[in-house]
Amino acid sequence: MYALDLEVIFGRHWLFCATEAEIPEPGDFVTVEVGSTSVIIVRDDDEGVSALLNVCRHRGSRIVDDPCGAVGNFVCPYHQWTYRTDGSLIFAESSQPGFDRSAFGLRRVPVRSLAGLVFVCLSDEPPVDFDEVAGVLEPYLAPYRLAGLKVAHQTDLMEAGNWKLVMENNRECLHCDAGHPELTSAYFPFLTSNPEDITPRLRPVYEEYLGAGAKLTEAGATRGIPSGARRELDSRPTGYQVTHMPLAGKGRSFGMGGAPVSAKLIGDVHDAVFGDMSVHFQPNSWFHLLSDHAIVFRALPVAPDRTLVRTTWLVSADAVEGVDYDVDRLTEVWTATNDEDRGFVERQQRGVSDPGYLPGPYATVEFDVEAFVTWYIRRLESHFGGGRDHLGLVPQTAAR
Amino acid sequence: MYALDLEVIFGRHWLFCATEAEIPEPGDFVTVEVGSTSVIIVRDDDEGVSALLNVCRHRGSRIVDDPCGAVGNFVCPYHQWTYRTDGSLIFAESSQPGFDRSAFGLRRVPVRSLAGLVFVCLSDEPPVDFDEVAGVLEPYLAPYRLAGLKVAHQTDLMEAGNWKLVMENNRECLHCDAGHPELTSAYFPFLTSNPEDITPRLRPVYEEYLGAGAKLTEAGATRGIPSGARRELDSRPTGYQVTHMPLAGKGRSFGMGGAPVSAKLIGDVHDAVFGDMSVHFQPNSWFHLLSDHAIVFRALPVAPDRTLVRTTWLVSADAVEGVDYDVDRLTEVWTATNDEDRGFVERQQRGVSDPGYLPGPYATVEFDVEAFVTWYIRRLESHFGGGRDHLGLVPQTAAR
């Protein structure tokens, strides 16, 4: 199943990999490892973004070892084959007579930037619906001007669990109340939009939540930013969701109790109270855009039971560390939350690997987990070219 | 073969897992890992012993991480599904309409206590001969009152060898003379009951051995404890053996030179010189009951070439550490012996993994190794429903 996941899911869908903010200048690059595949994402000499396979066309050496850096050209360390940042080969020593350099450039990978978020697809025939999705999301994201932000911090967390458990964990907040005391100090405790489920004790808080939501919609309308949720998580190859949610407490940002974490607002957002613009992509990424910073997450499989979660915190380019923001305070809530989630994923990994495991019923608020699983199964069905008979897979819902 | 061993041998036979002495109070539990399966062995609220699969029925998380502990109820750390110590589900948040809690208790595993020794079977159809074997062994073991003893020490030793090599090593003492100087200071050097094999030089020691044996039989008869050996190692699913053997030197216990290791005798044993009541179970355990303490051993497979051996030392509940016994002195002989055996197993693992390995002939005194192998082959034959043709397996004896 892991090989199938790498081939069908990670090999043929758009994957969020990096932000343009990580490669501001020509020659700046980051590398991304998807299974055994290494991709170089580089700022071109013409200011565009290229994605190149990190494998020399001579004898197959890795071209760059470093996770990020800056180059003039790429020079393979083994025999000095030299490539431009667009991948074209410009030097190869002792080549055979008739050798055609133009046939041996670094292989290029489809790449797109959506409002500064860089997606690549390892297939030469990427899903065609990306542009349509980008069209939907662009108005939500553009005001944050993500490409022009500054990377304030980045962490890599290895979780001892399959990537699907990492994603399922991300797609529900039923575990938040008991599991994420830091995060829930900024989040309203409402996981459902069904007013009938609100207990009398929580009714006043619910009213506050509704009021805060209405203010967000109003503020967005003033700025020309759409605020209605869009949700196509399991109905297309490039599954996504965007939701604009009010924050609790001080209502500003992801500091403890909803406190702000940077003194400089980002992009064109002029309201300090502007909630959480929350975006999900299938199969492997999620994003929180706040008035004073943005956090982007990606999960990449490393082994059947190992997943690397990269978290990047972005602040305004003119925010000064130690003056406008403090890294510890900026990252406090999500560093704790990530680590708590790692614990949940790892416990679940051990449990679902137990021959005694039986799938159980979802809770009502786990609908986005179900959407993830449905998307996943549909993508496999599509790969096998027919109904679900091929794998014998049925969504867990059917077993309820 | 490892998967087959987990399925057929460890998945369908009674496995010694723990002693009741480890879980004296309601809510006390230990966990046992058999391959990827984790079982919670817990003292019920009604003072019985339950065995539960350690997998939440909601999304499959491990319920408990700790190897032992005490609980009121079991609460899954992921979404707080809550179970009683008998496994029944009493709380599940945000459940779907019509959800039936009674259908989602923790799965129960067959469990038996034999004189305080807890056995579980991972199959719903465990071997039916356990009760018969228990009937045979109960009179030998009951006088030691194992359930009421105190755990003085417990060690886990990871051995880099297949579990079958660990068991074969346990089932012969041909290697003891050169390999276990500590153990042989308490054991008579007689591995056979064939008097013709005794050399003239050893004749006086042999006479001493026979005399000590006769005294044991006499002492047992006085107390109503049977002393005749029983041996059904390869003739039934729940293969076992019990032998009552005299000790050399001071003849008391497993201290160096047969010295006692605790000042308080255990159970109803009133003779300080009462030899070694030695018990073997297929596939994975062995026991030594002495007048002043008991040692219980279990071997569990962790990987094709990795086995975890747990050793537990039990003393009288009223023995006081530092006064009646000293942990170092109590554990000295078997800590050294275990580590020496680990070395033998690991060297053999490397050798039998060598393409140049050819099985060789057993020595005459390796009859219990042969009994183990015969039991193992018969269990596989039984699984495959016919003669040994299915696997092409023949006992090594036939090849001599």
Next chain:
Amino acid sequence: MYALDLEVIFGRHWLFCATEAEIPEPGDFVTVEVGSTSVIIVRDDDEGVSALLNVCRHRGSRIVDDPCGAVGNFVCPYHQWTYRTDGSLIFAESSQPGFDRSAFGLRRVPVRSLAGLVFVCLSDEPPVDFDEVAGVLEPYLAPYRLAGLKVAHQTDLMEAGNWKLVMENNRECLHCDAGHPELTSAYFPFLTSNPEDITPRLRPVYEEYLGAGAKLTEAGATRGIPSGARRELDSRPTGYQVTHMPLAGKGRSFGMGGAPVSAKLIGDVHDAVFGDMSVHFQPNSWFHLLSDHAIVFRALPVAPDRTLVRTTWLVSADAVEGVDYDVDRLTEVWTATNDEDRGFVERQQRGVSDPGYLPGPYATVEFDVEAFVTWYIRRLESHFGGGRDHLGLVPQTAAR
């Protein structure tokens, strides 16, 4: 492919394993691990060299754990079965009636010494062309009297790459200019014998190289040592090559800038300026014989992506450490070179494991890499008993 390599390449060809200089006295031994097979190479009581499988014929334990040592007899540590250095069994305790000791000696492996270099073959039907190859090489190697040298230093370097990448790296020096600054201080920068490829700037150095080569030939002729290259790298099972190359700079040895590294010349070599007698063997060894020392290398597979490279430095038996040679200076160039090569191999391993890898064209000076690959493919073809259709393998050259 790894299993096939172990079976066909390492299981059926002559492998350089050690030098006689490592086992000067009767009972001296070294062990060699080829995949899971362990071989003891031991100096017999009759001064010959025996190769024995390191597996006890009783229950399969490893006989010796140490990589080298000295014994009277081999005693298995498990149950003390005892073998002479020729492998014959002389003691087995408690054996069954009728046990025939002569049938249970340690299994012997074919072994040959070529001028002090010890080769073994794990097959009972080793390639018959070894003696012919030895006849060719003996006159080149004998004057160095390798068996009588002294081991000055030995290193084991684990490289995270497949053994074939290690060998390919060894078989070309296109990477030397940029990759091995230490080594190229002693080597002339000429990888080809085609004078047309020499640039005008390098012409004077090339003339110097030709002159140094002519002097070597002359010196060899005086001593009766052949100096013409012999190259049968891909045309026979025991593929080999010998080349006598002049050194640059001081022209003496592998010290920095061609400096000598030991004050005592070795064997019958009386010219301090005697170049580098360079020998290659398929599948896994290479050798450099200098006037003042010899370096021998072997690569052995440990896993599909792991290879152990052992390097042994030999000096004159009467050279005194600290007086005639200094170990740091003796080993400086090749310790650095080995480590640099490890880096190249590991980067290439990651790259060729990338699904995005496509084989590329060789440079003109990579002809010995191609010879290695051709030899390898021919050996597999021979194994499969026919044309290359069986594996679908074609040399990369054909794809240029």
